[in-house]
Amino acid sequence: MLSVQNVTKYFGGLAAVKDVSFEVEKGSIVGLIGPNGSGKTTLFNLISGVYPLSSGKVFFDGEEISGMKSYDIADKGLVRTFQVVKPFDNISALDNVIVGAFQRYKNRNRAQEKALEVMDMLEISRFREIPPKHLPLAMKKRLEIARILSTEPKMILLDEVMGGLNPQETEQLVQTIHKIHESGMTILIIEHKMKCIMELSHHVVILNNGMLIADGKPEAVVQNPEVIKAYLGDDYNVSSY
Ligand SMILES: Nc1ncnc2c1ncn2[C@@H]1O[C@H](COP(=O)(O)OP(=O)(O)OP(=O)(O)O)[C@@H](O)[C@H]1O
Numbered sequence: 001m002l003s004v005q006n007v008t009k010y011f012g013g014l015a016a017v018k019d020v021s022f023e024v025e026k027g028s029i030v031g032l033i034g035p036n037g038s039g040k041t042t043l044f045n046l047i048s049g050v051y052p053l054s055s056g057k058v059f060f061d062g063e064e065i066s067g068m069k070s071y072d073i074a075d076k077g078l079v080r081t082f083q084v085v086k087p088f089d090n091i092s093a094l095d096n097v098i099v100g101a102f103q104r105y106k107n108r109n110r111a112q113e114k115a116l117e118v119m120d121m122l123e124i125s126r127f128r129e130i131p132p133k134h135l136p137l138a139m140k141k142r143l144e145i146a147r148i149l150s151t152e153p154k155m156i157l158l159d160e161v162m163g164g165l166n167p168q169e170t171e172q173l174v175q176t177i178h179k180i181h182e183s184g185m186t187i188l189i190i191e192h193k194m195k196c197i198m199e200l201s202h203h204v205v206i207l208n209n210g211m212l213i214a215d216g217k218p219e220a221v222v223q224n225p226e227v228i229k230a231y232l233g234d235d236y237n238v239s240s241y
C-alpha cells in the first residue's frame with residue numbers, strides 16, 4: 001500500500017531523514033518508533049506532502065505520490081493526524097469533522113451524515129455541539145482521528161495519538177484503533193508507548209538519527225541490541241504504558 005524508497009530530507013545541513021526505505025502492506029498496522037528527534041514526524045511530513053523530499057520516492061497504492069500536494073495525496077486516500085492536535089477551535093466538533101467529509105461529499109447533508117457515522121465509531125458523538133477548545137485532550141485526539149476518517153481514506157498515518165493520555169484513555173484508544181483496523185484500514189502509527197506498539201503492530205520500523213536501524217516483527221525488534229541501545233534501554237519493560 002505504501003512504499004518509501006531511499007527517502008532523505010535535509011534542513012540546511014541537518015539530515016533529519018537519511019536514505020529511509022520500508023513498505024507497509026495493505027491491511028496491516030505498522031509501528032514507527034525511535035528516540036525524540038529521530039525523524040518520525042518529518043517522515044510523516046514527507047509522505048503526506050507537507051515538505052518536499054530532498055531525494056527518494058514515495059509510492060501509494062501503486063502510484064508515485066512524492067512531489068504531490070497534501071490535498072491531492074489526501075484525495076488519493078492517504079491522510080495523517082498531527083502530533084500537536086490542530087482543530088478549528090471556534091466551530092463545533094461536528095463541523096470540524098464535516099470539514100474532513102467535504103473532501104468526499106460536496107453535499108452538506110451527506111457530509112454531515114458521514115461525519116456523524118465516524119464520530120459514533122470514535123465514541124465522541126455526544127460532544128458534537130462543543131467547540132474543541134472545551135474538550136479534554138483524549139477527546140481532541142479522537143476528534144483528530146475522526147476528521148481524517150471522514151475523508152474515507154485507504155490508509156491513515158497516526159502521529160502519537162496516545163501522547164499525553166492516561167493509562168485508561170490509552171487502553172481505550174488502542175481498542176478503538178483495533179476497531180478502525182478491522183473496518184479495513186491500513187495504519188502507520190508513531191508511538192512512544194511500547195505496550196501500544198506491541199499490542200497493535202504487525203511490523204515495526206525503528207529510526208535513530210534519521211536512519212532506519214531495524215525493521216521487523218515487534219517481538220524480534222525489541223530484542224535487537226541496536227534498538228535496545230538506541231531507544232528501549234536495558235530496563236525496557238513492555239507491560240508499562
Ligand atoms: N521544519 C524544520 N526545520 C528544521 N529542522 C527541523 C524541522 N522539522 C524537524 N526538524 C528537525 O529534524 C529532526 C527530526 O525531528 P522530528 O520532529 O521528525 O522528530 P521525531 O522523531 O518526530 O521526534 P519526537 O519523538 O520528539 O516527536 C530534529 O532534529 C528536528 O529538530
Ligand SMILES: [Mg+2]
Nearest residue numbers: 040041042083
Ligand atoms: Mg514527532
